[in-house]
Amino acid sequence: MLFRLPASSLKSVHSLKDVAANSSRLVARRTPVRFASSSSASSTVKSVLDSRAALASAAIATVGSIAWYTHLYGTLPFVGQVHANSPAEEGLHPPQYPWSHNGWLDSYDHASIRRGYQVYREVCAACHSLDRIAWRNLVGVSHTADEAKAMAEEVEYEDGPNDQGEMFQRPGKLSDYLPPPYPNEEAARASNQGALPPDLSLITKARHSGPDYVFALLTGYRDPPAGFEIREGMNYNPYFPGNAISMARVLFDELVEYEDGTPATTSQLAKDVVTFLNWAAEPEHDERKKAGIKAVILFSSLTLISLYVKRFKWSVIKNRKIFYNPPVDKTH
């Protein structure tokens, strides 16, 4: 910034300084009794600048602005970095979306979980398994026990062996897990041109940026930019590492008819299914936040109490004065 200033401006700065010095001298002459520290304006400024508070706040401002920069841009300021990956290979970073369960006190939106289950069941479940969720897990979260039982009974599970030592088919129970679309990984790859659709139970925990990434991926399909070579059967998605993904765009407006009348736009479908998948990955979320609130309240009040008790107990020791009374010579 200083380079841009004309040289004459520096002269005016000098003259300002002279004026300040003169005036302080004047003040000093007029009030000779006052203390040196308060007599001149410049020394007051100096003592403020030298104070511990100034040092501490400058340090906090420095560390804070570097931390803020690093958080915002992902790199340290003024430090060059070399990456083996191009940004395309890493995938576009997703924006942060305002999830209904983002805040410290916010629970899941369970109506959204219920709609998301419907989307998973009607769309995603054609290719993706959800191994770690059983029908019973839906009870009291998104469905009543009767509904979950009815849904489980629509699926046939292999059970056994029976008295003759043979396996048999039976309708599902609440304790059964959601049925996988393919019997094994090889079958899944064979049906998807060699690409394995990942299990979705923990997908929001297993990807960087979690739900934001999954939402951005589901809604991020578009035409590849000019010059981007894409193989047959692959699709362009800027959020996917490498930008070429085997999964085609699956969510379209009005693809699913919600029972509660919510307009089924693409982004609504994606938001609901991501909320559902987030629940599948973190079913303990609501209870965890509630326990967290309790823990913060209890532990902070216990800390305050212990600090008070410490000060109370130490006050006697900290406030005592030790006097030395020399022995009086009584001989004369």
Added chain:
Amino acid sequence: MAGFANLFYNTFVRRNSVYVTAIFGSAFAFGVGFDTAVTSVWDKWNQGKQWKDIRDKYIQDEE
């Protein structure tokens, strides 16, 4: 203040059986009360989002 301290001492601390019972009883009561208070704040904050708020729409009457 001294009157209250004396009353407290004479009522709860004088006999160890009463003292221990009072500690356990008050811990239990505090646990229940604290949980109720936190839950009511939680429910108020998350009104309309939890399962118990929307389950009426899906429950079928057992006739």
